[in-house]
Structure formats: structure tokens, C-alpha cells
Amino acid sequence: MFLSLIVAVFVVSAYVTFMKHSETLRLVTASSKTTTWAASELESDMLKFLYTFELYETGNRTHDEVLLRYELLWGRVNMLKTGDETQRFRLIKDAETLLTRLLTTLNRNEQMVLDFPSLNATLAKKIHQEFASLLPSVRQANIDSFLGPQRLDDLLKVHKLQKEFGFFLIGLLLSGLAFIAIILIESTRHKMQSLHDSLTGLPNRKYFNDRLSLVEINSIKKRQKFSIHIIDLNGFKSINDTYGHAAGDQLLKEVAIRLQYCISADDMVARLGGDEFGIIQEGINDSSRAALLGDRVCKALSIPFCFNDINIYPRASIGISLYPDDANSAIDTMGNADMAMYRAKSSNYFGYNFFDSVMYEDALRLKILGNALPHAIIRNELTLYYQSIVDIQTGIITGVEALIRWEHSRYGFIAAREIISVAEQIGQTTHFNEWVLKTACTQNKQWQDEGLPFVYMSVNVSQVMFIQDDLIASVQHALAVTGLAAKYLTIEITEDSIMVEIDRAIDILGNLKRLGVSLALGDFGTGYSSLSHMKELPVQRLKINHSFVQDLNEDPKDTRFITTILQLAQSLDLNVVAEGVETEQNRLDLLELGCHFGQGYLFAIPMPALHMTALLLKQKDGMA
Template sequence: MLDFTGRINAVTAEEESMSNKSEFPDNPACPWVNSGEDAHLYLAVLLQHVPVLASVVDSSGEVLFASRFHTLLAGVADNLTNIHQEADLYPAFVQERLASLKQKAMENGSEQYWELSAKHKDGSLHHYQMRRIVMNADPNSGSKAVAYTIGVDVTENKLAESALRDHKSQINYVTFHDPLTGLANRSLFYDRMHKSISRAKRSESSLAVMLFDLDRFKNINDSLGHDAGDAFLKQVAKNMQDELRDTDTVSRLGGDEFVVALENISDILDIESIARKLLECLAQPVIVQGHEISCTASIGISVFPNNGDSIDQLLKNADTAMYRAKAAGKNRFQFYQSAMSDTAVNYLLLENDLRRAIDQNELCLYYQPQIDLSSGRIIGLEALVRWQHKDRGMISPIHFIPLAEETGLIEPLGDWVLEHACERFQAWLEQGVNLGKIAVNLSTRQFRQDKFETSVHNILQRTGLSPEYLELEITESSAMENAATTIDMLKCLSQMGLSLAIDDFGTGYSSLAYLQRFPIQKLKIDRSFIHDIDKDTQESAIAKSIIDLAHNMSLEVIAEGVERPAQSSWLNERGCDQVQGFYYSRPLSEKQLFDLINDSERVIRDEQGIRLLL
């Protein structure tokens, strides 16, 4: 074993016996097989230096050869001269495994695979992929039965696989859970509801959807600040979970709006009992930052299948019932009834008003600057639509964008925004004001409309804006909805010369195989991963992963929702290219935008552009 002219010769005889049985005896890739003793000497030296556990033992367990790497294992002799039996090659806990291998070799065959996890003498844990081949005795040649064992150290692979699993698990959790409360987010809620409705249909049972909205929650934020509001929402989420069954789904849809799905409900009285219990729970005072806070809730309830057979229909009807509960005085629950016509009429009136607003140019655009982190210069603007209703005042896009999507008005609304954004940006260029690019966010329905690329081309022709100044943003979920079709559309748009970005990145479920085929230039990190980026390790890990992913794909990355200096510093240190958010500027009307860029105390204008002074 140690003496290459002595014990190694015993191995040589067995190797020759095996080589004679080789399936490829004349293989020119193995010229050493018949080249004499020197080749076997070289092989022995090689096995002593290749970092593997290598050994040859005979049927009695005597070691004929062993590589020096066995001596690295804890519990094994430091010198090969002290190793005689196969049991000496491994730590004591492996002996039972060796006995089992020998028994199985006799019963099932001559080749075996197994894994060994053992500590080295330096205390490090290593993982080996072991392969054992038993060669039976040959009476004709007089050779004895021997077992050849090779163990390859796969520790780094194991660690990489474990890290990847942890990373995927973390991304999966963040993707499907609300970052503030840890509750299921909208995506996970929809996934669970699809399954719940399928089960209810099969069993012909009912399920209830309860939509919660906290009454006067805005007062908490306004009086105590957003940190206090967030702390209160966390406690509300915990209290709701404590009151419900494990089989019930609790989700935060956004802001102070929660939804609960109750399965296996057979009696309306059971739903009422749960609703009352939740109202009592939510009305209990909560201590936040030394203040005792009480906040009631209004609950709207819809029941499958009576009030709808789809998730959207159930949510819509629960929302209608919730607003009826608020109108009735808050701190109560209300079941949906088809006779709630006043809400439906109000909805119809708002739809008609939006249609008129689009036709009669009653909408307006606001612009939020996008900043290059390394220089502080404005490199683009995101165009945001606003609706100043003549009677209702300023209506939030949160309310009229979903209305536009549901009624089909999103297509003319989207075209209005795109055309007016291009028209205004071209007008500024003609005045000598270059703010980089104008970014316009596309809705799913707008992006999927027939011949959308022709519509974009016509708008550019009418406004005279060169494509290089236009950037279109599509959400990650929109892009992945029909990835193959998305690729074709994006290629058409890219060939025009305009820029493309994936918005809200990290909130959907992207396939990297498709993502790398998208002809895009930028990824936009969703604001949900930025909120506590300088405090929360989960959010920071995801944001850093997105930054690295973008750069590895030669893409730029922009973070939205930057509201504090600490967030900006964190992103700058991790290599984020661009940012936008209230820390730099709120969305501005055209007048406010020009007031900003003409204010010498707030910006520096030179040949290289416009730099903000913070």
C-alpha cells in the first residue's frame, strides 16, 4: 500500500485482471493498460495526490491501497502506516454502513453508491459522494476478490445547493407575503381562493369572503406617524390570525384593507358569529409607542356561490357591502345583497364621468423625476395621470384605474396618457429642455390590445417625438402572462428604437429563461422591497439580489418609493443605478416641474443636464 514496489503489486494484478475484462480493450485513450509497471506506478502516485478518498481492500477487509486523504478524517490515524483494515479508513460511526454495504454487495450486485458526511480533523464538516465496486475473485488468474472505493468531496456543491434553496425559499416567501404583516398578499390570496372555490364546487359547499377596512385609520398615520400606523397594522394582523382557524386565509390587500376567506361554511349564523368576534377583537385597544389606540372596522361579506362564482366577483360584491357598512355608521358588518343598487348607480355615474373626462381632456399629467444615483442628475420622468373631477375633486388613480380596467376604458385612457406625455416632452425639447426620457406605464389590457405597436408608432409620428426619448414600462406579471407573445411585442417596440423596462419587479413570478429573452433595458424594483430596505434583512437581501441580477444581465436597475436618505445611501452603496421617490421629488404638475428646474437653489443646470441639490 505504501511501498509502490511491494504492496502496490497486489493491486497491479487485480487491475490487470479488470483491464482484461474491459469493454474497450483496444481503446487508444487508455494506452497504459498494456504498457508495463511504470503506468501502475504513475496511477498510484496520481491517486495519492488527487483529492479523493480512494481505497482498495480484499475480501478479508485488508487494505491493499489507500490515498492519504483518508488521514484527514477525524477518528482516522494520522499516518497510513497505521491503517491495515478497511475499518481503519473511516470514523467509527461508519462501520455499520460498511457492514451493510458488504452484505448488500453479496445480495444485490457489485456496484454501490452512497453518501458520507464526516468531520475532518480541523473540525470542518465534509460531504462525499462514494462509489464502491466489488470485483469477484478469478480462479483462472488466481486473483482475489477486491473492493474499489472512490469518494469525491462534494461539500461546496452541497453548500451551494443549500444556499440556493434558502434563497429561493426567501424569495418565494417575500413574493407571496405582505412585507409588513407577514400575511398572505394578493397573489397568494388569489392562489388559495382558486383552490378553495374548486373544492367548494366539488363538495357543493359554501365559502365566505370578508373584506375589512379599518375605520378612520388615516387619523393614526396623521397624528402619530407612519411608523405607529405600521405597528398598529402588524398588531391587527396578529389579532385576526389568533381569532381564526388555521384553515382560514387572512390576507392584506394593501393599506388598511384586509380580506378573510372562510371555507366549509354551512350556516349564515356561523359567518355572523365570526364577523362579530372579529369586530370585538379589532375594537380592543392596542398600545403603540406608549399610546393606547382603538380603531374599529367595517366588514363587507359575500358568499360563494350565491354572490358570485369567481374571486373578482366575490371581492367586488364584498367591497360593495363594505361601503354600505361604512355608510351605515361603521364598526359593523354587512352581507352583500343584489338590491344594493345605489352603489351600482354611483359606480355607473363615475364610469360615465371618466368616459367624459377622457373625451373632453379633463385629465392631467404629473411627472416624477428619475435620478441617476452616481451624479444626482435627472435622467427621466415618469408620467402619472391625475383626474380633477369637477364635483368630487381630485380622484386617486387607485380608484379610477381599476374602474377603467374593468370597463374597458383603460385602452383610451392609456392612449391619452401616452400621447399627451409624448406631446409635452417634445414641446419641452423644442424649448431646449432635455430631461432624458419620458416613462409611461402600460396596463396589461393596453399592452395586449391588437396592433398596440402600430398605436405607439402613430403617436410618435403625430407628436414628432423621437423614439429614443420614450420608455415604456410593463409590470412583471403582465410580461409573464403570455411570455411568448410578450417577446414578440417587445421586439416590435424595441425595433422602433424606444426603451423598455419591467415595472414592479419582484412581485410576480418571472422565468429567468424568458426574462433574458426580453429585449429590455431596465428592471424597476417594486416599492414594497424598498420601504424597510435599510432595516429589514429580508427586504435588503431581495433588493440586492435584483440589483445583481439586473447587472449580470447587463440591465440598468431603478428603485421606486425612495423616501429617506438612508434608503438612498443603501441603494447607492449596493450599486443601484437610478431612483425615484418622495425623498427626491413628489409627482409634479408641469408648472411645478418647471419651477423646480428653474430654481437655482434647488438644482444646478449645465451642459450635462440638471442636477438636484438635496
């Protein structure tokens, strides 16, 4: 609005200034080139005629020269009397009367001038005196054209126009200066916008990189170190999906504020993009100060963020690298910090990791596996193995757990945990999750169609897949395309995955239960769920972590712990499956404690679908 006003003032001032200047020129031209010029030319023609007439009487001019001067004077008078351009001359006082008298005199003496050679001296003298008598009036008209009221009026108008011209010229200059100032301000603001994040107000990646180059030069000159901290928010997509982008934006703003409180005056924090932030910490001597900053950031981000009376926990993974300890350039140092951040992220670790040289190989491995995994999913190069879940007393298979396997051409066997971590880091969790669900459900439906014993299929879902992906839709799609009844599918989630966002987890589990699928809480005993939360979780099965089972005979605490779990499960009407049953003694001890279901190498190792088919067929034949 303000810019439009300035432009309008500039345009109007320019237009009015031009018009005033044009009017001034017109008046000056009209006065100088028309009125004044016409008056002076009239007097000049009058004098030349009289002078020629006098010379003719003395024999120094011819009759033709007299006639020529007479006709020129007549033409001048006639032009002044009737011409449009000489209108302003006729406005001079008594000019109109003068012109009439001149024309009358010219008409009356025309024939006598033509007959001039035959005139006597007395008549010639009379003609000369008649024209000479008009000369003072002609001279006065000439004087009035320079100094008369009309001229004075023109000068006053010119003066007024000049004042107005000056006024509008000042307006033109001021609006021009204002326009230039606005351009400079807008240019500065545009530059600021190009270097700052519009949401948080923090420097952006470009500004961060520019500052990093200067810090590197300064560090070399002063022989000092600096550290780079790369901070990535965990589960940010889930927050956007669950609470909306308004909540996500508010969280980013709050994180930006908290990070600014963590740094010193010489440090810089920037939003690098999305949910990733960066900090440049200058003038350090060793990693201790970098660690202190990492601690401050972790502490600041561990405080819940409240949005519409909902507490959101902004967990983050932080990677730290030092220059020149870890690299010979600032860019490589930043890359190292990024690697350290991904190491922390892949470990589901809330805190910071310092870069170390081993991460080069890890980063290369992650890059190779990350590039290969999408193709492996599309080409069905991944394989599901199945491990039986049995009734400890009878040995009957009641369920199977699907376990992912990947035989990579370079790295060989890739563990399930690493496959899931790679899928999460490259953003392929949805495709990966859907592939596992569909493949597992297809296999179970195939066993049922072949007349084998009906068992439930247990599928593990990682923390990121559980919280961030649309698990409900993936399960519905898998059941729909395979035709497997929902009651034969069990979704297994770890205790830690649920506790990240307990309220949302309860909603997701409730929706899954309404689909008809069973729910199992895996690795139970290793997390930090409370009894109050346990009552709210709509699960049907607890799976005791293998670490408690394997030391059952050696550590009385494990015995008491499993007994407590079994009592808790009984009070909540839950089944319990003991993982990691590897010896007969483990089986007997569990049976004695009242645990009815187990899983482990004692019963069967994870095996391909063909081998599990044979095992189920054997069970069917034994039951016949």
C-alpha cells in the first residue's frame, strides 16, 4: 500500500512537473517569439519604410524599393491584425486601434504610393508625415510588449509556474528518493529473506554454508577448532500427520527458540531444511565444549512442547564433528556430523554422537543398502523366514512369526534390524511394511488353502512404522488383497514403540483391534511401561524378552520377574509367549512357572516357507 502511494506521488509529480514546464515554455515562447518579436518587427518595418521613403526623395532609392517596403509594412500590419499567432500582440493596450489606423493609412495612400513618381513634393511630404505620426504609437506598442501590463502579467504567470514547477519538482525528487529508499529496503529485505528461514526466522542453509566458509578461514588464521552439530527431529512426520501442520510449524518455531538459548554469542544456529537444524560452535579447544553444547541441546529438547493442551515430546538425534580433528575442510566436517547424526538416528538414540572414522564404512554401507533396498522390494529379493510359536506342553504350533531376511551381493546376510533401519532412513518404511504384511498374509492364507493347521501369523512393526506410517490402512489392504481373516494376523509392537507417544499408540492399537487382528507386546520387560498404561493397552499377548529366559536357572531375579509377568498377564487376561527358549530345562522351568507358550531354537529355528510348510504338514499328519 505504501509503495503504491509513493509510486502514485512520483507519477503525478512527474506529470504535473512536465505540464508546468511545458506551460512555462509556452508562455515564454509566446511572449518572446510572438508578441515581443512581432512588435519589434513592426517598428523595424515602419522605420525601414520611412527611411527608404526619405532616401527616395533625395534620389538614393528607386520607386520599386519604396513599393517593396510599403508592401512589407502592409503585410506585417495585416498579419498582426488577423494572424492566430499574433493574437497576444493584439492584447497589448491600444494595439488593436493602432493596427486599424495603420491599415486605414495604408489603404488611403496606396494609390498615391503607386503613382509616387508623378506626385509633387508637397503631397509626398504629406504622406511621409502621416506615416511618421504613427511611429510613436508603434514604438510604444513595442515598448509595451517588453514592459507593458500584458508582458508583466506573462512574467507573473511564468513566476507562478516556476514556483509550482519547483514545488512539484521537490515532490518529484522526494518521491524519487523515497522510491529509491523503498527499493533499497526491499532489496535488503529480499536479501534477508533469501538468507533466513521464513518460518523460524533462523538463518537458512545458504547462510549457514556462507558462515561456515568464513569460520573455516578464521579458524585457520587463529589456529582454533570449531564444531558442527547437525540436529534432526525424530518422528516429526508423525507429528504433522497426527496433529496437523500447524502443530508441526509451532514445534519448529519452539525448537528454534530453544536452540538459540543453547548457543553463545559467537555461535550460529540455522534451519537447514525440514526438521533439520545446524549449529556452528566457534573457538573451541577440544571436544569437551562440544559435548557440553550437545548436553544443553538434549536437555532443551527433552522438555515437552504443549499444543492445544497436548504434550508433544520433540525427540532429536544429534551428530557432532570437529574441525580439523575429523576432516581437512569445513564441508567434509559437516558431512561427518551428518553421518554421526544418522548413526544416532539408526540406533533410535535420543542424544548426540561424535563422529569417528568407523562411520565412513558405515555411511558407505548405508548408502549402498539404501540404494539397493527399493529395488529389492520391487523385485521380491527380500525373503520372509518363519519361526514357530508352540504350546510348551504339547509342542503344537499355534502361530508363526515372520522374520525378514536379505542376502545382499556385497554384504551377504543383512539382519532384520538393519533392514528396518535402512528402510526408515531412506523413507521406504511404508513400501517395506506393506510388502512384509502382504507376503506374510499371503503365505498364511496359502497354508490354510492347502488344508494345513490354522495358525496366527505374527508380523513385527518397528517404532517408526508404527508411529509414522498409516499402519491401519496397510493392514486393511493386506487383508483385503490376500483374503486372510483378520483373526489370523497378529501385529507385534515393542514396548518402547508404544511408550514414545502413549496416547496415540492407544488409538492406533484400538483401531487395529477393531479390525479384528490380534496385538502382541514384544520385548516385554525391557521398556518402561507402567501398570496404569498396561491396563489401557488393548493387547492380547505379551512376549517376554529372551534375556530373561536364557538365565532363568542362574538368576533368581529372572524367575521372580517372569512370575510377576505371568501374574500380571493373568490379571489382565493376556497370553504370554516366552522368547529365546533354547534348552529343555528352559521349557520345563517355564512350564513350572505357568507359561504356556514359547518360541526359540528348542522348537524350531527360523526357516523358509517351504520348510515351515513341511513342519505344519507333519503336525497335521500327527494329529490325524
